[in-house]
Amino acid sequence: MSASVQATLKAEAKDLNFYYGDFKALKGISIPVHDKKITALIGPSGCGKSTFLRCFNRMHDLYPGNRYEGEITLNPDNVNILSPKVDPIEVRMRISMVFQKPNPFPKSIFENVAYGLRVRGINKRSVLEEKVEVALQNAALWNEVKDRLHDLAFNLSGGQQQRLCIARALAIDPEIMLFDEPTSALDPIATASIEELMDELKDRFTILIVTHNMQQAARVSDFTAFMYLGEVVEYNDTKKIFTNPDKQQTEDYITGRFG
Amino acid sequence: MQQSVAEIRRLIARHKFWDYAFAIVGMICLMVGILVLLSLFADLARTGAPRLTPAFFTSFPSRMAEEAGILSAWVGSVLVMVVTACAAVPLGVAAAIYLEEYAPKNWMTAIIEINVTNLAGVPSIVYGLLALGLFVYILGFGQSILSAGLTLALLILPVVIVATRESLRAVPGSIREAAYALGATRWQMVSDHVLPYSSAGIMTGIIMGLSRAIGETAPIITIGALTFIAFLPNSPISPEFPFVNAKWLMDPFTVMPIQMFNWTSRPEEEFQLNAAAAGVVLLAMTLAMNAVAIYLRYRIRKKIKW
Ligand SMILES: Nc1ncnc2c1ncn2[C@@H]1O[C@H](COP(=O)(O)OP(=O)(O)O)[C@@H](O)[C@H]1O
Ligand SMILES: [Mg+2]
Numbered sequence: 001m002s003a004s005v006q007a008t009l010k011a012e013a014k015d016l017n018f019y020y021g022d023f024k025a026l027k028g029i030s031i032p033v034h035d036k037k038i039t040a041l042i043g044p045s046g047c048g049k050s051t052f053l054r055c056f057n058r059m060h061d062l063y064p065g066n067r068y069e070g071e072i073t074l075n076p077d078n079v080n081i082l083s084p085k086v087d088p089i090e091v092r093m094r095i096s097m098v099f100q101k102p103n104p105f106p107k108s109i110f111e112n113v114a115y116g117l118r119v120r121g122i123n124k125r126s127v128l129e130e131k132v133e134v135a136l137q138n139a140a141l142w143n144e145v146k147d148r149l150h151d152l153a154f155n156l157s158g159g160q161q162q163r164l165c166i167a168r169a170l171a172i173d174p175e176i177m178l179f180d181e182p183t184s185a186l187d188p189i190a191t192a193s194i195e196e197l198m199d200e201l202k203d204r205f206t207i208l209i210v211t212h213n214m215q216q217a218a219r220v221s222d223f224t225a226f227m228y229l230g231e232v233v234e235y236n237d238t239k240k241i242f243t244n245p246d247k248q249q250t251e252d253y254i255t256g257r258f259g
Numbered sequence: 260m261q262q263s264v265a266e267i268r269r270l271i272a273r274h275k276f277w278d279y280a281f282a283i284v285g286m287i288c289l290m291v292g293i294l295v296l297l298s299l300f301a302d303l304a305r306t307g308a309p310r311l312t313p314a315f316f317t318s319f320p321s322r323m324a325e326e327a328g329i330l331s332a333w334v335g336s337v338l339v340m341v342v343t344a345c346a347a348v349p350l351g352v353a354a355a356i357y358l359e360e361y362a363p364k365n366w367m368t369a370i371i372e373i374n375v376t377n378l379a380g381v382p383s384i385v386y387g388l389l390a391l392g393l394f395v396y397i398l399g400f401g402q403s404i405l406s407a408g409l410t411l412a413l414l415i416l417p418v419v420i421v422a423t424r425e426s427l428r429a430v431p432g433s434i435r436e437a438a439y440a441l442g443a444t445r446w447q448m449v450s451d452h453v454l455p456y457s458s459a460g461i462m463t464g465i466i467m468g469l470s471r472a473i474g475e476t477a478p479i480i481t482i483g484a485l486t487f488i489a490f491l492p493n494s495p496i497s498p499e500f501p502f503v504n505a506k507w508l509m510d511p512f513t514v515m516p517i518q519m520f521n522w523t524s525r526p527e528e529e530f531q532l533n534a535a536a537a538g539v540v541l542l543a544m545t546l547a548m549n550a551v552a553i554y555l556r557y558r559i560r561k562k563i564k565w
Binding site: 057059062064089092093096097099101103104105106115116118119120152154165168169172 | 363364431433434435436437438439440441442443444447451452456562563564
C-alpha cells in the first residue's frame, strides 16, 4: 500500500458491535483512524455509517436502549472511549461533530462559536474573541461575518450556517472531527466550498466523514471504508478503493451497479 | 368511460355548494359566540361607566354605593398574584423540566404525566377545600394573602407545567444534540439552550395561568377571604432597611372577584353599578395580561424559527 499508511494511529475501532435495542446495527467493525488524515465512510443509505460515526462521540448514550460491544481506542492515551467507565462528556470534549443539517443555536454568530469554549469554562472576553476569530478563519467564514459577529446565526445562508457549525466544532481544538454528510443539505456551490475547506483542514485535524456521495469521498479523503448492512466490507487507501478495490462488492457499489 | 366536461362541471358545482354552505354556517356560529360576548361586555361597560372614576380606584368599599371603591380589592388581587407567581413559576417550570428532560420514560412517569394533565380539570373549589385544610389550619397561615396565593398557585400549577413541557418539547432534537456534542452536561444544555429558547412559550403559559387565577372566586371564598375590607394590608415596601417586609403575607384581604360578588349580592340597585364597573376593571386586567402574552410570543418567535 502507499506511503500514507505509515501515518500514526489516532484511533481504532476493534470488533465493534452496536445495538439499537435488539437490532444489531453494527457488526464486528474494525478499522483504524489515522492521525491528520481524512477517513471517509461510504455505503448505501441505512448501512450504518451514521451509527458508526456517532459511536465516536458517544451520541448513542443520549437515548435509552442503545448498547455498545467492543472497543474504540483513542490515542495518545490508548483509552477505550466506549468503556462505561469513561464519561461520554469527556469523549465529546475531545471529539467534536458536524451534523447533516446545519444546526446553529438561535444565538449570535459569536456565541455559537464560543459555546464550546464556554462549556470548557473559558469566559474571558479577550480569549474568546481570539479563539472565535481563529475558528471562523479556519472555517473560511471570517471575511463574510467579521462585521456582524453579533447578528443572529439564523440570518446566514445554509452553506454559511454549515461553515459556522464547522467553526463551532473547530473552536475547541478537537482531536478528531466527525462529519455526518455535512453537505447533503447544501447546494453545489456551498458543497464545493465545504470540500475545499476540508482539504485545508486535513493537515491539522483528524477527520472522519460520512458521505453517500462517492465523488466527494474520492476527492477529499485519504482512506475509505465501504460499509454494507452494518459491516465494513473493505477498508483501504482511497485511491485503491476507487481504482482497484479488493472486493467485488466494493467495485459494484462504486461503479453504481447497486446502492 | 370518461366523464364529459359538462358532467365534471356539474359535479364540481355540487361539491362547491357544500363548501359555501359550511362557510356560511361556520361564520354564523362564530358570530353568535362573538356577538353574545361582545354585547355582554358592552352592557357591562355601559352599566359600569358612571362609576369608573379615579376615585373608584382609590376608595375603600363603603355602605354608600357612590363612595364605594375597589382599592382594597385591586391591591389584594395584585398581592395575591405576586404570591401565586412566586410559588407557581419556579415549582411548575422545575417540575416540567424534570419531567421532560430528566425523568426516565417509564410507567411511573407516565402515570404522573396523565395525572398532571388531569389536575388541570379538577374543579377549583376542590383546591379551595384542600387549601383550607392544609394552608389555613395545618400550616397555620390563616385566612391570609399567603394562603390565597398558594391556593391559586396549586390551581394553576398544572397549566404552567403543561405549557412549559410543550414549549420545551418544541425545541428540536438537533439543537440538543448540537449542545451535547460540544460537551455540555444535561443541565448546561437545558439552562443555556432549551430554557431560553422556549421562554416565550413558558411565559405565555404562566400568564395564561395567572389570568385564570385572578378571576377565581370559589377557592378564595372557601379559605375565607373577607368580603368587606376597609383597610390595606401592610405595605410590602418599607422606608428603612431592608426595604421589604413580609408582614403583608399574613394579612386578611379581599380580591376583585370577591368584591364584585359582594356587590352583586346586595339588594340595592345602586351597588349593581359598582359590580359592573369592577367587572370591567377585572376584564381589562385579564385582557392586558393576555395581550402581554401575545406580544411576548410574537417578539420571541420572530427571533427563533426552527
Ligand atoms: N434510533 C434508531 N433506532 C433503531 N434503529 C435505528 C436508529 N437509527 C438508525 N437505525 C437503523 O440502523 C441502521 C443504520 O442506520 P444509519 O446509521 O442511520 O445508516 P446510514 O447513516 O448509513 O444511512 C438502519 O437500518 C436504520 O434503520
Ligand atoms: Mg446517515
